Amino acid sequence: MRITQGCFSFLPDLTDDQITAQIQYCLDNGWAVNLEFTDDPHPRNTYWEMWGLPMFDIKDAKAILMELTACRKVYGDRYIRLSAFDASHGCESIRLSFIVNRPKHEPGFKLVRRNGVGRNQVYTTVGYAQDRPEGERYP
Amino acid sequence: MSEDGPEATIDLRAEFERSGVAPVLDTLDRELIGLKPVKRRIREIAALLLVDRVRRDHGLSAQAPTLHMSFTGNPGTGKTTVALRIAEILHKLGYVRRGHLVAVTRDDLVGQYIGHTAPKTKEVLKKAMGGVLFIDEAYYLYRQENERDYGQESIEILLQVMENNRDDLVVVLAGYADKMDRFFQSNPGFRSRIAHHIDFPDYSDGDLFTIGESMLRGLNYRLSEGAAEALRDYIVARRPQPHFANARSIRNAIDRARLRQANRCFSSDKPLTIAELTTIEAEDIRASRVFGGG
Numbered sequence: 427m428r429i430t431q432g433c434f435s436f437l438p439d440l441t442d443d444q445i446t447a448q449i450q451y452c453l454d455n456g457w458a459v460n461l462e463f464t465d466d467p468h469p470r471n472t473y474w475e476m477w478g479l480p481m482f483d484i485k486d487a488k489a490i491l492m493e494l495t496a497c498r499k500v501y502g503d504r505y506i507r508l509s510a511f512d513a514s515h516g517c518e519s520i521r522l523s524f525i526v527n528r529p530k531h532e533p534g535f536k537l538v539r540r541n542g543v544g545r546n547q548v549y550t551t552v553g554y555a556q557d558r559p560e561g562e563r564y565p
Numbered sequence: 566m567s568e569d570g571p572e573a574t575i576d577l578r579a580e581f582e583r584s585g586v587a588p589v590l591d592t593l594d595r596e597l598i599g600l601k602p603v604k605r606r607i608r609e610i611a612a613l614l615l616v617d618r619v620r621r622d623h624g625l626s627a628q629a630p631t632l633h634m635s636f637t638g639n640p641g642t643g644k645t646t647v648a649l650r651i652a653e654i655l656h657k658l659g660y661v662r663r664g665h666l667v668a669v670t671r672d673d674l675v676g677q678y679i680g681h682t683a684p685k686t687k688e689v690l691k692k693a694m695g696g697v698l699f700i701d702e703a704y705y706l707y708r709q710e711n712e713r714d715y716g717q718e719s720i721e722i723l724l725q726v727m728e729n730n731r732d733d734l735v736v737v738l739a740g741y742a743d744k745m746d747r748f749f750q751s752n753p754g755f756r757s758r759i760a761h762h763i764d765f766p767d768y769s770d771g772d773l774f775t776i777g778e779s780m781l782r783g784l785n786y787r788l789s790e791g792a793a794e795a796l797r798d799y800i801v802a803r804r805p806q807p808h809f810a811n812a813r814s815i816r817n818a819i820d821r822a823r824l825r826q827a828n829r830c831f832s833s834d835k836p837l838t839i840a841e842l843t844t845i846e847a848e849d850i851r852a853s854r855v856f857g858g859g
Contacts, residue, residue: 486663489691
């Protein structure tokens with residue numbers, strides 16, 4: 427099951443040229459671009475690990491694409507997302523975020539139903555890949 | 566000949582007008598005094614890039630030329646100033662995408678402990694992507710006497726990026742001629758990757774005077790008749806003295822003359838006219854210690 431998070435997630439995966447164009451849009455707006463990766467893409471997991479520091483003071487998208495290539499080399503089997511942080515006063519939050527890399531095979535999530543007190547139903551989503559330890563989830 | 570009539574001609578002149586590089590080259594000619602060989606080389610580069618672009622438009626092979634440069638010359642001969650212009654020219658010609666200049670020295674590239682250098686150098690290179698990276702006093706990157714110096718690591722990363730990302734950034738090295746020669750001798754890889762070695766000649770006395778005049782004009786000052794004479798004498802007297810740094814020495818001399826002029830205006834009790842406020846007199850320059858005892 428294909429994971430849909432952030433912008434463009436219902437579109438086919440963006441090519442590197444399209445990613446470059448998006449990055450340039452972010453830079454032209456003065457946003458700092460971050461790269462994050464994880465192998466626990468549960469929708470409630472907002473804490474992905476960062477690849478290096480947020481990239482401030484960069485003028486050209488090619489520099490960030492270089493970092494993305496380096497990140498893919500190491501964590502090509504995980505989810506990588508790119509987010510753009512707007513540091514301007516009064517905003518100070520993420521403006522744009524989209525997935526730029528995903529594992530070849532995405533097993534998806536299952537829904538677990540548990541009977542609670544009375545006839546109450548408690549629902550949980552659990553990733554099929556989650557049983558395995560970190561780093562071995564998407565072989 | 567093709568069937569659709571005579572072969573199409575290409576109007577390079579019109580192409581040149583359209584590129585918007587003409588005003589940049591003109592200001593270069595106007596504002597930079599002297600530096601004949603430098604200007605000639607810049608024009609050559611601009612011509613090559615323009616022709617390449619036309620060739621590409623007509624489907625002829627046009628491999629992007631290597632444009633890494635090295636500027637050598639004595640202190641104060643305008644290396645940094647020209648580097649700034651180069652960034653603008655290359656941007657106008659569409660060779661670099663952004664046209665900004667990142668000026669760094671050894672401190673910005675080389676780290677202080679093991680593993681610090683690579684990220685630091687890469688950080689700078691990332692900032693310079695799409696523009697021009699200007700490394701001032703580049704010979705400090707390599708310290709011959711210390712083989713464990715981290716500068717070598719920085720050089721290796723630089724060389725790699727200069728080779729692989731030729732379309733993304735232009736590296737300009739600058740430094741004094743003799744030290745740069747030694748630097749290139751110990752790093753042959755650098756020499757061969759740099760296509761343009763541009764030598765900045767020293768300014769003549771007349772050039773220096775014109776530079777001084779234009780600096781003053783920029784600051785809304787003017788030289789009185791006597792002061793112009795004094796400035797000419799100053800240049801002649803200053804040149805053989807130690808630490809002569811061409812245009813920079815002139816700028817310093819002018820700054821000191823402005824101090825003396827301000828002090829003179831301040832200590833006279835009479836009300837001042839605008840003319841007095843903007844005029845540098847001979848005594849402001851003659852008071853310099855360059856004239857004292859020679």
